[in-house]
Amino acid sequence: MLRAMYDFQAPYDSTLTFSENDLFVVLKRNNKDHEWVHVIKLNGENGYAPANYLTVANCTKTEEIKHIDDILVRIASRRNVSRDQAAVIENLKESREKLEKELEELAAKQMYELTSLVRQNTKCTFQQAQGAILETLKYFQENVLPIPNGIERILNTDPDKIPMEVRHCGVDSQHLNRLVGLIMEFASDQETDVSEDTWNEMLNLIAHADPALLISALERHDCALILQLVHRLQAETSWRKRKPILQILFHALQLLSTFSNVAINSVLPSELARDLVQTTCTVQDTNKDRVYWSIRVLTVTLCCREPLSFAQQNELGENLVELLINMLENESVSIATTDERDDQCLTITTAAMHLILALYRQFHFLSSDSNPVLLCLARRSMCDSLVEKIILLYNREDDPIKQYVGDESDDNQTDAVSNLMLGLFSGEETAKLFYTADLDVLLDVILRRLVDYGPGDKRRSDALQLYYAIQRVKRPEYKKIDFAKCLKVISEESVRLGSPSKTMQQDHQKILQIYHEFPDFLETTDGIEGSIFLLHIDKIQQKNISCSFVLSGPWRQRRRFQHFQGLFNSTKRRLCSYDETHQIRLAQSRVRDVQLTEYNRNAACPSGRI
Template identity: 20%
Template sequence: MFVSRFPFTARFPQSISFSAGDYFLGLRKENDHWLYVFHEDGRLGAVPTNYVEESNFKSPEDMCKIVESAVAAMSNQEIYEKEKILSYLRELRRSLVSDCSNVNLPSLPVRNKTRQSIKPIDTHSSTTAKKISVSREETKNVTVRAPGVSFLMLDKLRNSTLASFGRCVNGFVKMLKVLSDADPQLTTLSSELVSELLDPNPTVRRSIYVRTEDWKGLQEHIAHLERRVKDQQECSWPLVEDDTTVISDLDAFVELLCNADPDMVCTCLSNDRLPLALSYLYQREKRALVRRFYLLVTVATCHIQPAVWPVYLDSGLPMEIIREIKFSDVGFLDFILDLRVLTVLLTKSNRLPVNLQNELNESFFDCVFGRISRSVTDEENSINDKSPVTDAMRRLYVSDTKLPQTQGDGIAKTTSSILLLDTFVQFVCAANRHFCTSHSTPLTPIMNTMLNNHAATRDLIERLLYIFNRDVDPLNLDGVLFVRKLRGALHEGFDISSQLYSGFLLYEDPNNESGMGLFAKSRRLSSTQSSASENGAGAGEVSGSGEHVNSAGESGVHVSGSGKSSHHRTGLTDATLRLAPDTPRNAARKLVADIFSNRDTANLIYRNDVKVVIDVIIRQICDLPANSPNLAEFLFCMDKVIRNTDYMSRSGGPYRLEDLLEALHGVEFSANTSSALNSRDFTTSRSLRLTNDLLTLLSATTH
């Protein structure tokens, strides 16, 4: 195997172009300056020897697949000394299968400098030999199928139906099953196509990408954005562009990102071309409509390809969004998108650039909390909840239950307000990851902002306690589903240039007179569980990490993508791990613990809500085993509740003290059993340490 050191543009006959880092299978040494190779994307041609070097990075299994692809690619080609190359490939494959070392692999064949002279033969014999050769070639073509056919067929199906890749996979597999059942002669072919499609090894799939319509579309969209950047950099005056055309192009790009094969999107976005272009264009763009679609593309790419997060963080995009929130009166939908982009970047990063960390101060969070508070109470630009815009926004909400109905004197908020509050809670949890609350540090900017009597603080606490009770992580985000729902709702019944894209029409019900928190009457709702919602709308959807998941009623077809889980588990930042290593990893539990880490912020939670928190903690302590990492997090939260509330000094005695002591002794007994002692790990030891600290604290305060 060879790997390219530099990019090369073909300017000679029979040569091929390639990028740096591409892999080739050497087929023959042409001369001292050229090699005849098989590119892993399926091309045959010559490459200069000084542009490539030998590589042992590929495993024997991958090399065997590449050898098979090379044999299939050469079957229909007229190549000088073809049989010599095929003989070399067969010998190479045998050596790889037998696990020989690189020393025993066959040497690369060398091209003969002179062709053998052709002796004259009679015409009849020549014609007969040619017919036999053609007949053998046709027989070989019938028995040998070129690899990657299933992916090409699937690409045609997806571009014809414009459905998501996951749904096309399900439909394609079921169609092949019907064919194999109807005609036994097609059983072998159907099985081969399905096996190739579901093969977790991506070598064949990625070699076909350059021949698919989706890949060409992705490359065209990225190249178009790069041309726009170049035009703006080279021209000293703004170019006259049609808004509808620009938005249509960006919208088509968003659709392609959400519906194409996530592994293909990850492969296409493996460099920093698109993030840098989007960051530059967003900062220079003045039209709110176009800026919104830039953010949609950003959200989709961040969830599909993790490699772009550092590029976005180091670019000017986060700083521009923060400036926009602080100093511009952005529309309702633009504000949601701004918070969503910041949420993704803050969730996935373990450390932030210094300038971005400095901007996450109390002044910025005060602007965010103030905007949320105004959106709850402001009725100046509100519209009737039965309008088509609000009906479309209702589809943005992905819930595992029905929308709330009117209860008593209160009227449930509209879906647009619910979407805003969910986005707000996720943003606060993501930003809180980058602040550490301990006895040796002052209050964080988020905690100080919560003490400033914002109306949004009550909504944040109510929603946070609901999530804490359900034991979910609000930062388990499915960004592709979010973008797909948002885009679909905005398109329904509206032209692309209509007033729907103004973003100022989406407000809550003007008839709502309630001064209670936004979730006072709708605690049943949740948008964090987005995998099985609204009559199976998530069937075959593409998750944020490049994995294809089916709804519960599907046949279980799974196509391996990037190999990551459908949701990214958030960890702790480096600063938090250093200052407070026991801090919960779950974003909701960390925020609860931070609120109870100080008496001033702990007083923001009503006494009855404190009892709810204690009930949840006692239930989890009783249910979780000693080696569960979640157990230590609940014990950490309980320690903060006892230290910074009036739990031990209440007139009626501590709430459920006996139940708490019984649960703690149960953890202590479980951790000290003989089986647990033999297999004790760090998690069990930490849970036992926190349990002993709690028992000591309770003993000291009760005497």
């Protein structure tokens, strides 16, 4: 359809008079003269209109069909229909059929796109997805569209804030009543053998039920289902029954941290660890599901904040870690599970990497001499797959543990990948696993984090901590100038921004520690000593720390000490303006202490060497 932009007075009989914003349906365009268009108004008048007076109307195809129907009704209501009007009617009918065909093609395309979208986010078949879409559209047509802004209200609704009264009216409530009945049946008679079909029925209920209703049902019975599942898993010998039990546990433990706390205090971790250790390391096709689901359930159990008991720490120790590392290094186990209920469909090696991260999360408070993960890695001369995977995870900023802990994750805590990185670079025995090429890639990622993230960002603070750990054990020269410039920018943030946050103060302290232990960074960029020294002077004014940290550093050359003494004298006037004379005396005493130390060293070394 077209819309008039201006008023127009017809100069000829074949032209059409119209006003601004009048709507027209196109009958025919003049092939000989493109400046005129044959149109018809909504009142049934037709004629030629100048093309430069018209523009495309902002209306849908459905509205255009409605306008055509109105025009046809007006023309048909006339007593005498001329030959020209009959031709106009035929032309309008052809236009209407063309629009109807376009709408049908559009509807078919949208239906297929909706079906594909549902199948991407679910595991429905094509027919199931189409049936779900049709039922949803019928509900929308009957209940949502009559309400003003009904669709917008539904799209803006938070699914987590749906009242429990509304949830109990749904189909899931009936299914959960069946689940509660099964739980009570297990609790009343623990010796009754449960069939495989019953386990699969429970798995379908837990995997597809409303999480809020499921949590309510499980909490109502004091987590009896978790304890019963652990008991049945321990007593069951058939893998056809153990598999659905493990899958039920995997879904249930992710619902609430209370469930995982109950599981970690039971015999479940020890049972799964023994099951994994007893399994052959070759991971053949016959037992890959057994290994896979044991790893997944053990991972989600260890990801809770509850620590392992002392006995469990011994059982989940070096033997289990050694098995997982062998899985990582063995290329033949890079096979994915074929189970349809596993949403992520991880390979066994990826699942093993997640379990290593979860184990280190449990043991990170131990020293490197007693941490089973670090002890196993320290005994190896190479571990290429683990190094490759952890660098890849660190580069993607992907913390796999967060997918298991859910809402329990804390953004203020260091992620599991960075924690393991810090542990690997806590000693030379594990740091040797990173070859030069691996270390260069890791340093590139760290430098990118230091540059990309702003002040107060925890990720930048973790990257700075990791770079300090790498410097202590490896002393790399790769892109040292870039790192020195980056550290200088971070150190000057307090001067530029003022009132630094706690994270920024920690970053500054870490940079000062780097300069204190590695003074060669001060020679990398021009003027960086002055900025660090002025930073300390600012700290003196705030009465937080004294300048003894810089002045008593391990400077091995007298000229460097004299340089700092000159910097101190040049900033003395600045301190006087703040009437901090007692701080000046304190700093001067520090300088005299260093001078006395220099004198004693010269007396001990007459040659002048320090």
